[in-house]
Amino acid sequence: MNLLHPSARVVDAATGAVLTPAMIDAAAAEIAGHPIVFLPMPSTVEAVARYLAALRLEKPVLLLDPDLDHTALIARYTTDQVHPDLALLLTTSGSTGDPKLVRLSRAAVLANAGQVADSLGITGDDVAITTLPLFYSYGLSVLHSHLLRGATVVLERTGIMQRDFWAAVGEHRVTSLAFVPSQYEMLRRLRFDPSRYPSVRTLTQAGGRLRTDLVTDFAARMDAVGGRMFVMYGQTEAGPRMACLPPSRLADRLGSAGLAMPGGTFTVEDGEVVYRGPNVMMGYAETAADLARGDDLAGVLHTGDLGHLDDEGFLFITGRRKRMAKVFGVRINLDDVERHFPVAAVAGDDKLHVFTSGEDDVRALRSKIAEWLGTHFTGVDVRTISSLPLLPNGKTDYRALEASL
Amino acid sequence: MTELQRLREAFRTALDLPADEPVDDLRYQDNEKWDSLAHMSLVAAIEDEFSVMIDTDDVINMSSFAEAVRILGKYGVDVK
Numbered sequence: 154m155n156l157l158h159p160s161a162r163v164v165d166a167a168t169g170a171v172l173t174p175a176m177i178d179a180a181a182a183e184i185a186g187h188p189i190v191f192l193p194m195p196s197t198v199e200a201v202a203r204y205l206a207a208l209r210l211e212k213p214v215l216l217l218d219p220d221l222d223h224t225a226l227i228a229r230y231t232t233d234q235v236h237p238d239l240a241l242l243l244t245t246s247g248s249t250g251d252p253k254l255v256r257l258s259r260a261a262v263l264a265n266a267g268q269v270a271d272s273l274g275i276t277g278d279d280v281a282i283t284t285l286p287l288f289y290s291y292g293l294s295v296l297h298s299h300l301l302r303g304a305t306v307v308l309e310r311t312g313i314m315q316r317d318f319w320a321a322v323g324e325h326r327v328t329s330l331a332f333v334p335s336q337y338e339m340l341r342r343l344r345f346d347p348s349r350y351p352s353v354r355t356l357t358q359a360g361g362r363l364r365t366d367l368v369t370d371f372a373a374r375m376d377a378v379g380g381r382m383f384v385m386y387g388q389t390e391a392g393p394r395m396a397c398l399p400p401s402r403l404a405d406r407l408g409s410a411g412l413a414m415p416g417g418t419f420t421v422e423d424g425e426v427v428y429r430g431p432n433v434m435m436g437y438a439e440t441a442a443d444l445a446r447g448d449d450l451a452g453v454l455h456t457g458d459l460g461h462l463d464d465e466g467f468l469f470i471t472g473r474r475k476r477m478a479k480v481f482g483v484r485i486n487l488d489d490v491e492r493h494f495p496v497a498a499v500a501g502d503d504k505l506h507v508f509t510s511g512e513d514d515v516r517a518l519r520s521k522i523a524e525w526l527g528t529h530f531t532g533v534d535v536r537t538i539s540s541l542p543l544l545p546n547g548k549t550d551y552r553a554l555e556a557s558l
Numbered sequence: 559m560t561e562l563q564r565l566r567e568a569f570r571t572a573l574d575l576p577a578d579e580p581v582d583d584l585r586y587q588d589n590e591k592w593d594s595l596a597h598m599s600l601v602a603a604i605e606d607e608f609s610v611m612i613d614t615d616d617v618i619n620m621s622s623f624a625e626a627v628r629i630l631g632k633y634g635v636d637v638k
Binding site for chain 2: 516531
């Protein structure tokens with residue numbers, strides 16, 4: 154699979170290590186005997202070499218959070234029967250409690266890398282930097298789209314709240330920064346001023362809906378220096394990107410998720426957004442046997458999002474069919490949370506809010522839930538409540554709980 | 559409470575650490591709970607606790623407990 158353009162560069166900001174063809178060859182030799190590559194994926198050149206080796210050998214690779222224990226997940230999916238089209242396996246939620254995987258074909262991975270590169274106009278002169286984990290679909294798509302066009306990807310691990318990150322942006326003359334909504338909140342706190350980083354031409358946003366006042370704010374900051382801001386929409390199930398809002402239409406289509414990526418189309422069926430395109434997954438996997446399955450979806454993805462299209466095809470997302478929260482860009486099924494903990498769960502802005510009527514230690518419960526989700530504890534808010542509000546039918550009154558936030 | 563105790567408490571709250579956890583030697587890159595999100599909480603907690611408004615450069619330079627002590631000194635808070 155030709156994801157790696159010969160001119161592409163991958164460099165580690167902290168160590169200066171540069172990815173070489175010899176590193177990929179060596180990694181390929183190490184994994185040659187494995188039918189599936191289970192790959193803990195820190196943002197290092199070694200991990201990227203191993204990932205690219207797996208793609209080159211056409212072995213399915215499952216990317217994992219290097220900070221979590223995946224013994225049970227690996228045991229669950231160990232098999233030597235895998236479908237020949239299968240290239241990439243990603244977890245759906247980042248949640249350690251939910252072992253469901255997304256199965257992406259080689260064709261879908263390549264197609265989406267090209268769609269993103271075309272939508273953003275990525276060229277060999279571009280320099281991206283890791284702002285998100287590479288085992289997370291948005292972070293991975295930044296890597297894919299830049300490698301495909303022969304651009305440079307800088308691997309950085311301290312993150313945007315540290316001086317080392319911004320020093321690397323300057324030193325490597327980074328041109329493009331990708332952030333999820335919680336990071337835009339951080340950037341506002343940092344009073345991000347793009348004129349201090351003149352190489353930066355492009356901001357992208359995905360991983361959940363960004364408040365329109367922040368979209369306007371950051372678009373204006375980029376506009377002031379002749380740069381651009383792209384709002385995008387996607388799901389891991391689409392490899393992951395489905396829509397992009399062109400910067401020229403950002404103001405008059407504020408709040409839109411954008412237009413379908415090149416080669417893709419949207420329809421709205423019974424209120425649900427349905428995407429058709431070459432980047433749609435083969436299907437989910439819930440057992441090792443599923444890894445031998447072919448394409449179950451034929452390029453049609455029912456997103457589970459509710460929305461509408463305007464007369465020019467701009468997509469507007471209005472909600473979710475299932476009860477979901479999105480925390481730091483990661484989807485969390487609220488019903489799953491309630492099955493594992495004695496709480497009522499509702500979604501906030503980039504936060505999971507849970508209500509407990511028990512005597513539990515609130516802080517300990519917060520830590521337990523965050524650990525189970527594999528998310529940061531600041532994404533979980535726990536409140537005690539004397540009794541849960543109920544609807545006449547005896548079900549939890551979630552509207553009342555949301556209103557109390 | 560002394561300024562030092564208040565700063566330690568702000569670190570423990572923001573980083574979700576137990577009440578008796580020593581924090582004076584904490585550094586950003588060494589502590590898995592101290593990531594960019596916790597850093598936001600930490601800066602907010604310090605600003606609230608000491609009624610200061612920390613500049614961008616100081617926010618991104620605050621990479622250890624010792625640095626936080628030094629930076630607070632710039633804002634007239636003598637942590638000892």
